[in-house]
Amino acid sequence: MSRICELTGKGRQTGHNVSHANNKTKRVFLPNLQNVTLISEKLDRSFKFRVSTHGLRSVEHNGGLDNWLLKTKDDKLSANALKVKRELKKAAAEAEAA
Structure with a gap:
């Protein structure tokens, strides 16, 4: 399973460990991923997602899962999140038609 947030697309970053003698060795910074269950109000x-803690705070700040998915670009979302986004758009279209 890859270390990528399903909602924000945040992944691993590379950098250096720097010693007191200023020796640099390669290292990897991994996102803090959590398995969470988010509720769609509409x-x-x-839905279960693997989300970074930063992404979880962002989702709550933007008014919940529904608003986050509708505002986020498709290329940042995982296949699972895109599926939920399509369901949301379909439900919104049906609500307008009724």
């Missing part, structure tokens, strides 16, 4: 369902 669909009345819950």
Whole structure:
């Protein structure tokens, strides 16, 4: 399983460990991923995602899962999140038609 946030697309970064003698060795910075269940208010369902803690705070700040998915570009979302986004758009279109 890859170390990429399903909602923000945040992945691993590379950098250096720097010693007191200023020796530099390669290292990897991994995102803090958590398995969470987020609830969609419009669909009345819950979905499981693997999200970074930064992404989780961002989702809550932007008004929940529904608003986050509709505002985020498709290239940053995982396949699972894109599927939920399509369901949201379909539900919104059906609500307008009714």
